[in-house]
Amino acid sequence: MPAPKSLMAPAEKWWRHAVIYQIYPRSFADGNGDGIGDIPGIINRLPHIAGLGIDAIWVSPFYTSPQKDAGYDVADFCDIDPIFGTLADAEKLIDTAHELGLRIIVDIVPNHSSSQHEWFQQALAAPPGSPERARYMFREGRGENAELPPNNWESVFGGSAWTRVTEKDGSAGQWYLHLFDSSQPDFNWENLEVWEFFRGVLRFWLDRGVDGFRVDVAHGLVKLEGLPDAVATDQPAVGNVGPQWNQPGVHEIYRDWRKVLDEYGDDRVMCAEAWVFPLSDMARYVRSDEMDQAFNFAYMATKWDANALRRVIVESLEAFDSVGAPSTWVLSNHDVVRHASRYGIDATTKAQPTGFGPTSAHKPDEVWGLAVARAATTVMLALPGSAYLYQGEELGLPEVIGIPDNKRQDPTFFRTSGERYGRDGCRVPIPWVKDATAFGFNDSGKTWLPQPSSFGPLSRDQQEGTEGSTLELYKKLLALRSSLRLGTGAVEWLPGYGDSIVAFTNCGIAVIANAGDAEVALPDGELLISSAPLSGHSLPPNTTAWVKLAD
Numbered sequence: 001m002p003a004p005k006s007l008m009a010p011a012e013k014w015w016r017h018a019v020i021y022q023i024y025p026r027s028f029a030d031g032n033g034d035g036i037g038d039i040p041g042i043i044n045r046l047p048h049i050a051g052l053g054i055d056a057i058w059v060s061p062f063y064t065s066p067q068k069d070a071g072y073d074v075a076d077f078c079d080i081d082p083i084f085g086t087l088a089d090a091e092k093l094i095d096t097a098h099e100l101g102l103r104i105i106v107d108i109v110p111n112h113s114s115s116q117h118e119w120f121q122q123a124l125a126a127p128p129g130s131p132e133r134a135r136y137m138f139r140e141g142r143g144e145n146a147e148l149p150p151n152n153w154e155s156v157f158g159g160s161a162w163t164r165v166t167e168k169d170g171s172a173g174q175w176y177l178h179l180f181d182s183s184q185p186d187f188n189w190e191n192l193e194v195w196e197f198f199r200g201v202l203r204f205w206l207d208r209g210v211d212g213f214r215v216d217v218a219h220g221l222v223k224l225e226g227l228p229d230a231v232a233t234d235q236p237a238v239g240n241v242g243p244q245w246n247q248p249g250v251h252e253i254y255r256d257w258r259k260v261l262d263e264y265g266d267d268r269v270m271c272a273e274a275w276v277f278p279l280s281d282m283a284r285y286v287r288s289d290e291m292d293q294a295f296n297f298a299y300m301a302t303k304w305d306a307n308a309l310r311r312v313i314v315e316s317l318e319a320f321d322s323v324g325a326p327s328t329w330v331l332s333n334h335d336v337v338r339h340a341s342r343y344g345i346d347a348t349t350k351a352q353p354t355g356f357g358p359t360s361a362h363k364p365d366e367v368w369g370l371a372v373a374r375a376a377t378t379v380m381l382a383l384p385g386s387a388y389l390y391q392g393e394e395l396g397l398p399e400v401i402g403i404p405d406n407k408r409q410d411p412t413f414f415r416t417s418g419e420r421y422g423r424d425g426c427r428v429p430i431p432w433v434k435d436a437t438a439f440g441f442n443d444s445g446k447t448w449l450p451q452p453s454s455f456g457p458l459s460r461d462q463q464e465g466t467e468g469s470t471l472e473l474y475k476k477l478l479a480l481r482s483s484l485r486l487g488t489g490a491v492e493w494l495p496g497y498g499d500s501i502v503a504f505t506n507c508g509i510a511v512i513a514n515a516g517d518a519e520v521a522l523p524d525g526e527l528l529i530s531s532a533p534l535s536g537h538s539l540p541p542n543t544t545a546w547v548k549l550a551d
Contacts, residue, residue, distance in 0.1 A: 017487025344369020
């Protein structure tokens, strides 16, 4: 295993070029055998992740929660859910990460709480117009008897974004807003009590040594005054279209948070999950007095098409450079189809699905998908800025399609009556050891989502040290990226290549990606790495290579 990286901040802020590995606790490693991953499991397996050569980990929510939305429905922002462990376990995880030379970023969920949060329970018990209800978005309904929701907003998970409560006297009462599940009521960010509450949450975790926060639904906290009806649009429900998204007031919140983080030094980081388009609008979240990073979802959504890739790389660098921020690059996370499968479906249907299941009309071509995924990753890790990896992608894991309906957990599946399969397929517990129970996820064999038999050959123990494996590809890419300082470099486009080729240099390294259907000659120089084996000095389709250019 490589020596741990130092936590001493270099002159260039660490987050400007870091590779950050996302851990989804439920599915990473299970220390007590109950079938759900936990913090002790993370601690036990963390040296393996440090051995990849990453700089930091991002841990998805581990807070107290009824788990209606896998922990993104938080009932206590300053404690750990018993299924994951204890607050002492979380503090040990922070210390362990630092001992391994890793920084640690934790999720914060400021748009909503769980309906089990004490504040919301107090709101339900209090009358309309009370200070308790003012912490959330309670409104009177429309219609003769207030029987209609206050507006036409839809939940991201399907159905109305409003639920009506029953008052203490048994009568039908006000409606509350939930942009996601009905168990996730939205906070009212016009209320200064909410501002002060989250300042306290930030300080609670900063006091325990976390290095930053990934901010969930960062573009959703502030709603347009008056809550007008949304206009019908073909844009994604979580995009910047509509009165419920990307309002100017969100930036005041993050300027306030920036001041809190700066109390702890200048190396604490915030990253926005903001489904905002175009990229120039997303870049507003990372101005110098706000956040440090924003997930580049435009890049993640780009197909394996050379023209589209060149365009999004140029737009990304220009947009983020304009505010002095680094671009981030990401291909998978816990909310989208794994890119090893996403690229496979592109090859056959030219579509970007939101979830696969047994009855889906089209299935990914897994061989094609993995080849393209390896090539796409080899491009991504050569780009300047910061890169995010999602657990299991270093194993080439595909989306799991065959989850039975009675085993599914995602509220999207239930709120759409099974019309949308949702995100369970990318959240299946990852495999560590081929011949162990639950592929080494735990010792009991229990898993909260079923693992497919196809995970066996992809297990970490089968790929460790195996030439040509996806795991070894990631290790080599990350080692080269670090030693060559590609994250701190700049893109210069190479002339003379056709429309189906992405070709650029960074720090004296030529990066050539063949998204066409014919081989292409590589430039003169030393071949450092390729996403697939080469014969001779030409690059086959769906392959990317790094070449150290001859002097």
